[in-house]
Amino acid sequence: MSSVNRKLTRRIAYDAAFLILALGLSYLEALFPLGAIIPIPGFKLGLANVVVMLVLWRISVADAAIVSLLRVTVMGMLFGTPMSFLFSFCGALLSFAVLVLLRKTASGRISFIGVSVLSASAHNMGQLLCAGIFFGFGVVSSYLPFLLVASTVFGALSGAVINAIYPPLEKIRTEEKSV
Amino acid sequence: MKREVRTSPSAWDFIVIGLVLTAALTAALFPALFSRDAAYARITLDHGHEVVLPLSQDTVYDVDSNGYTLSVHIEDGAVYITDATCPDRVCVNSGRIVRDGEIIVCVPAMITVEIVSEKEGADYVVG
Numbered sequence: 001m002s003s004v005n006r007k008l009t010r011r012i013a014y015d016a017a018f019l020i021l022a023l024g025l026s027y028l029e030a031l032f033p034l035g036a037i038i039p040i041p042g043f044k045l046g047l048a049n050v051v052v053m054l055v056l057w058r059i060s061v062a063d064a065a066i067v068s069l070l071r072v073t074v075m076g077m078l079f080g081t082p083m084s085f086l087f088s089f090c091g092a093l094l095s096f097a098v099l100v101l102l103r104k105t106a107s108g109r110i111s112f113i114g115v116s117v118l119s120a121s122a123h124n125m126g127q128l129l130c131a132g133i134f135f136g137f138g139v140v141s142s143y144l145p146f147l148l149v150a151s152t153v154f155g156a157l158s159g160a161v162i163n164a165i166y167p168p169l170e171k172i173r174t175e176e177k178s179v
Numbered sequence: 180m181k182r183e184v185r186t187s188p189s190a191w192d193f194i195v196i197g198l199v200l201t202a203a204l205t206a207a208l209f210p211a212l213f214s215r216d217a218a219y220a221r222i223t224l225d226h227g228h229e230v231v232l233p234l235s236q237d238t239v240y241d242v243d244s245n246g247y248t249l250s251v252h253i254e255d256g257a258v259y260i261t262d263a264t265c266p267d268r269v270c271v272n273s274g275r276i277v278r279d280g281e282i283i284v285c286v287p288a289m290i291t292v293e294i295v296s297e298k299e300g301a302d303y304v305v306g
Contacts, residue, residue, distance in 0.1 A: 057184060106191070108183035114192035121199050136280045141206065148203035152196055163186040170184075 014059070015066050022051040022071040030079055043150055046120055049095070050158045053112065053119070056099055058169065068096050083134070087127045094126030095119045112166065116159030120151035218296050220258045222251060225289035234258070234294070247288035258283070258292055 025047040034043055048071055056064035072092045076085030102115050124147040132140045222230040225245040232240060232253055240251045249270065250262040257275040260283060270285035270292075282293040 108185050109189060110191040110195065111185045111188045113188050114195035117192075117195050117199055121202075142278060142281065145203040145207035148199055148206065152199050152203070156196065159192075163188070166184065166186045 011063065015063050018051055018055050018063075018067045019070050022048040022067055023074055025051065026071060026075050043147070045154050046123065046158060049116065049119060049123070050161055052096070053099060053116065053162055054169065056103060057166075061100055064099075065096060068092050087130045090130035091123040091126035095123035098122040111159065112162035113156050113159030116162065117152050117155035120155035121148055124148065124151050219294070220251070220253060221293045221295045223291045223293070242290060244288045244290045247285075249285060249288055249290060251292055258294060260285070260292065263288070
């Protein structure tokens with residue numbers, strides 16, 4: 001087997017594993033709907049973003065994009081409606097753009113807490129912008145304060161998780177080095 | 180190539196959290212920044228007819244729809260429902276709606292009360 005093929009196979013296997021991990025976390029969130037306690041649409045923990053951030057920082061932009069966008073697509077197909085899929089997709093797109101920007105410019109200055117809070121806010125803004133096009137911005141803007149506070153709390157939580165697990169993960173050799 | 184990564188909070192983390200919370204507070208305190216002037220309450224009844232009431236005028240409007248009676252109040256530019264004869268009273272518990280696009284729905288009576296900025300599409304305007 002050529003080295004190029006081996007690299008590609010390894011990459012497909014890695015991305016698939018991370019995708020399953022992200023889907024598993026999304027499914028876990030769907031099992032315990034926070035929306036039942038706090039009735040705001042789009043209100044969720046965003047645990048899957050932990051996986052996306054780790055892939056983005058440890059592997060590459062392309063791999064993280066594959067994991068993030070496929071996760072949204074698969075979740076949309078399995079549990080969502082075309083409408084909810086569209087909103088999630090807009091959210092994921094904007095949130096990913098913010099992550100890539102932060103990784104390029106602010107890595108080393110800001111910890112994963114800030115990164116995660118900004119990415120969660122971007123996700124919610126993306127969703128609201130998309131929802132605003134369909135329902136009018138007047139309706140969706142009333143959710144904005146709640147969603148931003150939720151982004152701060154849950155974003156900081158998942159950021160703290162990454163802050164804690166990143167150093168040991170750094171000791172694991174990345175695929176590029178091991179081939 | 181080793182990318183420098185930070186895993187302990189820096190001042191930037193707190194600045195970011197502060198900025199997002201400030202944005203949330205701004206959005207909560209100044210809703211007018213994000214929505215247009217609300218001008219009318221549009222009540223849509225079970226037979227599809229609509230009644231449009233101006234928010235500028237305080238009034239109480241009783242509507243009969245699908246066998247139930249609801250009392251729609253307009254007060255200080257806000258709309259709320261009291262005295263619904265429907266079984267679940269979700270509409271009463273919805274509280275006051277103020278902003279453009281906000282809506283109260285009563286499923287048993289098949290009524291929606293919505294705040295709109297234009298009176299287009301109404302069958303008749305009251306008031």
